[in-house]
Amino acid sequence: MRLFETSTTMPKTIKLTKGLNIRLKGAAEKNLKVLSPRMFAIKPTDFIGVFPRLLVKEGDLVKAGSPVFIDKYRDNITFTSPVSGTIAEIKRGDKRLLLEIRIEADENNTYVDFGAAEPKSLSKEIIIEKLMASGLWSLIRQRPYAVIANPLQTPKAIYISAFDTAPLAPDFDFMVKGQGEAFQTGINALAKLTDGKIHLNIGENTKAPEFLNSTNTEITTFKGPHPIGNVGIQIHHIDPINKGETVWFAGVQDVITIGNLFLKGVYDASIIIALAGSEVNQPQYYKTFRCAEIAPMIKNNIKPGNPRYISGNVLTGTKIRHDSFTSFYDNIVSVIPEGDYHEFLGWALPGIGKYSFSRTFFSWLTPNKEYTLDTNLHGGERAFVMTGQYEKVLPMDIYPMQLVKAIMTEDIDLMENLGIYEVEPEDLALCEFIDTSKTEIQTIVRKGLEVMRKEMS
Amino acid sequence: MKALRKQLDKIKPQFQKGGKFEKLHSSFDAFETFLFVPDKTTAHGSHIRDSIDMKRTMSIVVIAMIPALIFGMWNIGHQHFLSIGETAALLEKFLFGLGKALPIIVVSYVTGLGIEFAFAQFRGHEVNEGFLVSGMLIPLVVPPDIPLWMVAVATAFAVVIGKEVFGGTGMNILNPALTARAFLFFAYPAQLSGDKVWIAEKADAYSGATPLAEAAAGIDTGVVNFTHSFMDMFLGVIPGSIGETSTLAILIGAAILVFTGVGSLRIMLSVVIGGIFMGGLLNIAGSNAYMDVPFYYHLVMGGFAFGAVYMATDPVTASQTNTGKLIYGFFIGLMAVLIRVLNPAYPEGMMLAILLMNVFAPLIDHYVVEANIKRRLKRLKAVKA
Numbered sequence: 145m146r147l148f149e150t151s152t153t154m155p156k157t158i159k160l161t162k163g164l165n166i167r168l169k170g171a172a173e174k175n176l177k178v179l180s181p182r183m184f185a186i187k188p189t190d191f192i193g194v195f196p197r198l199l200v201k202e203g204d205l206v207k208a209g210s211p212v213f214i215d216k217y218r219d220n221i222t223f224t225s226p227v228s229g230t231i232a233e234i235k236r237g238d239k240r241l242l243l244e245i246r247i248e249a250d251e252n253n254t255y256v257d258f259g260a261a262e263p264k265s266l267s268k269e270i271i272i273e274k275l276m277a278s279g280l281w282s283l284i285r286q287r288p289y290a291v292i293a294n295p296l297q298t299p300k301a302i303y304i305s306a307f308d309t310a311p312l313a314p315d316f317d318f319m320v321k322g323q324g325e326a327f328q329t330g331i332n333a334l335a336k337l338t339d340g341k342i343h344l345n346i347g348e349n350t351k352a353p354e355f356l357n358s359t360n361t362e363i364t365t366f367k368g369p370h371p372i373g374n375v376g377i378q379i380h381h382i383d384p385i386n387k388g389e390t391v392w393f394a395g396v397q398d399v400i401t402i403g404n405l406f407l408k409g410v411y412d413a414s415i416i417i418a419l420a421g422s423e424v425n426q427p428q429y430y431k432t433f434r435c436a437e438i439a440p441m442i443k444n445n446i447k448p449g450n451p452r453y454i455s456g457n458v459l460t461g462t463k464i465r466h467d468s469f470t471s472f473y474d475n476i477v478s479v480i481p482e483g484d485y486h487e488f489l490g491w492a493l494p495g496i497g498k499y500s501f502s503r504t505f506f507s508w509l510t511p512n513k514e515y516t517l518d519t520n521l522h523g524g525e526r527a528f529v530m531t532g533q534y535e536k537v538l539p540m541d542i543y544p545m546q547l548v549k550a551i552m553t554e555d556i557d558l559m560e561n562l563g564i565y566e567v568e569p570e571d572l573a574l575c576e577f578i579d580t581s582k583t584e585i586q587t588i589v590r591k592g593l594e595v596m597r598k599e600m601s
Numbered sequence: 602m603k604a605l606r607k608q609l610d611k612i613k614p615q616f617q618k619g620g621k622f623e624k625l626h627s628s629f630d631a632f633e634t635f636l637f638v639p640d641k642t643t644a645h646g647s648h649i650r651d652s653i654d655m656k657r658t659m660s661i662v663v664i665a666m667i668p669a670l671i672f673g674m675w676n677i678g679h680q681h682f683l684s685i686g687e688t689a690a691l692l693e694k695f696l697f698g699l700g701k702a703l704p705i706i707v708v709s710y711v712t713g714l715g716i717e718f719a720f721a722q723f724r725g726h727e728v729n730e731g732f733l734v735s736g737m738l739i740p741l742v743v744p745p746d747i748p749l750w751m752v753a754v755a756t757a758f759a760v761v762i763g764k765e766v767f768g769g770t771g772m773n774i775l776n777p778a779l780t781a782r783a784f785l786f787f788a789y790p791a792q793l794s795g796d797k798v799w800i801a802e803k804a805d806a807y808s809g810a811t812p813l814a815e816a817a818a819g820i821d822t823g824v825v826n827f828t829h830s831f832m833d834m835f836l837g838v839i840p841g842s843i844g845e846t847s848t849l850a851i852l853i854g855a856a857i858l859v860f861t862g863v864g865s866l867r868i869m870l871s872v873v874i875g876g877i878f879m880g881g882l883l884n885i886a887g888s889n890a891y892m893d894v895p896f897y898y899h900l901v902m903g904g905f906a907f908g909a910v911y912m913a914t915d916p917v918t919a920s921q922t923n924t925g926k927l928i929y930g931f932f933i934g935l936m937a938v939l940i941r942v943l944n945p946a947y948p949e950g951m952m953l954a955i956l957l958m959n960v961f962a963p964l965i966d967h968y969v970v971e972a973n974i975k976r977r978l979k980r981l982k983a984v985k986a
Contacts, residue, residue: 166649311649384980386977386980386981386984387981389984452642452648454648458647458648458649459647459648459649460646460647461648463648478648480648480649482642483640483642483643484640484642485640486606486637486638486639486640487637487638488605488606488636488637489636489637489638490637490638491638491654491656491657491660492656492657492660495652498652499651499652500651500652500653501651501653501862502651502653502658502861502862502863503860503861503862504653504657504658504661504861504862504863505652505653505657507652517649518642518649519642519643519648519649520638520640520641520642520643520650521639521641521642521643521650522638522650522651522652522653522654523638523639523650523653523654523655523656523657524634524639524641524654524655524727525727526654526655526727526729526730526770526771527729527769527770527771527772528771529655529658529731529770529771529916529917530658530863530916531865531916531919531921531922532865532867532916532921532923532926533862535923541973541976542973543922543970543973545921546921546922546966546970561974561977561978562970562973562974562977563973563977569646573646573647576646576647576650577647577649577650577651578651578653579650579651580651580653580654580655580657580658581655581771582650582654584645584646585646586645586646586647587645587646
């Protein structure tokens with residue numbers, strides 16, 4: 145394989161110091177348990193900016209890869225069923241907002257055949273066509289805005305982050321094990337879609353040969369604390385996004401799913417998901433499917449009490465119910481205690497066991513302790529008072545407070561000038577975590593990006 | 602605690618929408634959140650949050666002021682007994698100072714919090730914690746014998762004109778405590794300057810001149826005669842405002858602020874560097890006796906240290922960018938010494954220097970942020986070219 149393509153440049157290393165690793169109890173142990181979930185749900189709300197037009201009704205039979213809905217405004221973008229089965233329920237919310245399309249799997253998974261082929265021998269148009277038809281185009285997202293990529297554009301480059309630094313982050317080395325061929329095939333398909341490079345960004349602890357020996361990629365090593373594993377931070381330091389530019393990105397398991405489409409000719413929705421958090425009895429990895437119910441993995445595995453289930457990590461994930469489903473892009477389910485209690489004089493006590501980025505609680509005495517953090521807000525919302533805090537956890541050449549204020553006042557020119565195209569809510573999640581004033585920064589940034597997206601379209 | 606919580610839960614509905622005391626909602630909320638950290642959980646964004654909140658932050662600042670306050674109380678007594686020529690025990694001195702300082706603190710807090718509650722009520726806001734700090738800062742920057750009604754008037758002026766008219770905590774341009782101090786200085790100069798006011802119940806014959814006054818007098822007489830040594834000034838056994846005299850106590854406070862991450866070391870250091878720079882420059886010029894006062898004296902005289910640690914670092918009124926903070930601090934130090942030495946009408950330049958830079962802080966930030974914007978535009982141009 146390596147005969148013709150070898151990387152021409154020396155591997156680069158980028159070291160950043162700003163940020164924060166939050167040490168939480170209950171990281172997933174490296175055991176893999178295979179699950180066979182029965183219920184699945186595609187949640188259109190997972191896809192930012194997509195207005196779904198349903199193609200199925202309750203009782204319809206679908207195969208893995210059968211179209212379920214399309215985007216009303218970009219009707220070439222299709223969303224397909226992860227498994228074969230029956231459309232069990234179509235769940236709507238306020239104003240008939242489409243919340244979930246529930247699918248009950250049948251005994252044997254049958255697939256729509258899209259035809260296996262080595263992407264190197266295929267043209268760009270055919271690759272796009274296959275991805276569109278199988279619904280896997282939705283795995284490729286773009287920056288700015290973190291929406292599904294526009295197939296009519298050619299991105300400056302494509303980025304893949306091969307490590308995660310968020311609290312309780314799953315180990316991508318573990319997830320990619322034995323999937324080298326699918327991963328490489330996925331890379332080869334993506335490589336046809338850009339004139340630029342495929343940037344594969346690895347962490348300092350990345351050892352997996354599937355990453356290190358990959359071809360068609362430019363590997364950059366990143367050293368530092370969270371949020372360095374976020375692809376947005378990596379893009380900012382490799383080649384920042386300017387106004388008018390577009391880059392694409394995909395997750396490691398997304399690349400594997402794409403690779404399997406070309407290897408096997410089918411939408412193989414199997415995925416490895418970590419179940420982690422202080423409320424889990426046995427935090428570990430599960431081989432399950434995209435959009436699958438979490439019930440089988442949490443069954444008899446959650447401590448008594450009032451837990452919060454989160455699809456995604458504790459900084460950026462989505463709150464879900466115990467009988468709900470993982471979100472399309474997520475590879476971790478976090479379970480932490482709810483914090484709906486009153487604490488007597490909590491702000492005044494020494495706070496030995498209380499986690500804080502600042503040293504205003506005596507927990508600085510125990511820097512290496514693993515914490516159980518709950519969902520309590522730990523205070524009331526206030527006006528901006530403290531300054532210089534956000535900068536300590538945002539390793540970017542961006543003024544976060546000024547940007548957030550520009551978004552709040554909807555000053556479009558200023559947002560643009562201050563670098564809104566370079567950020568995503570997840571990049572500023574730590575700013576929100578440490579904020580003394582308890583400002584909803586991620587919500588604000590998302591709002592700003594939506595304003596810009598409407599303005600630019 | 603549980604009984605208290607039960608009681609609160611019982612009366613809470615009366616303060617909520619539709620309740621009997623609906624209008625008093627923010628006062629109830631202030632008391633409730635003072636007693637209990639609320640049970641509110643995260644609904645959007647990050648599911649976990651740092652334990653820090655505004656109450657914690659503000660109480661750390663108040664704790665950092667305690668060394669200066671305790672020392673100040675002792676020093677009030679010490680200076681008093683020194684001036685009347687009596688010896689007194691440590692506790693006696695402290696109790697005398699306590700008797701002087703405590704009423705000022707009480708008046709400051711009662712007036713300020715009263716107004717804050719009234720405004721919060723009126724606007725339907727939550728009561729902000731900012732005044733916890735201002736309410737302690739005001740007593741520390743006034744002379745021990747100040748009439749209590751003046752404290753009340755100045756506090757009211759500072760909270761209303763200095764803060765609430767701009768929209769409350771976080772929106773003000775000038776440091777509220779310094780606004781109070783400046784109001785007093787210009788409205789009642791007789792009680793805020795001269796040789797008579799800095800020692801409580803001073804004997805008439807005893808000179809109560811502060812080192813700053815002595816230094817300023819040197820411009821006319823041609824020689825600066827300090828009653829106190831550099832060490833006395835550093836330790837704080839000199840006449841002055843209640844909390845400003847001891848550089849040592851202030852340094853302890855600075856250490857607390859910097860270690861906890863609440864106060865900005867950038868600002869503190871750049872103020873000191875600015876002061877040293879200007880002091881050094883004047884030493885080189887040396888055209889009168891005050892200019893010849895060694896530059897390091899400026900750091901321990903008057904309110905320089907107090908201003909650098911507790912006033913200049915107020916995050917709301919200081920520059921907000923890291924680069925801006927360095928510029929802002931440097932000019933505070935520079936202006937303070939400049940005003941002291943070259944403008945004898947104002948023996949203490951620190952207050953005016955900080956207020957002046959408060960006004961300039963947004964401008965400094967504007968240019969710092971503009972530089973970031975230019976970098977981004979340049980990058981864009983380079984790509985297009």
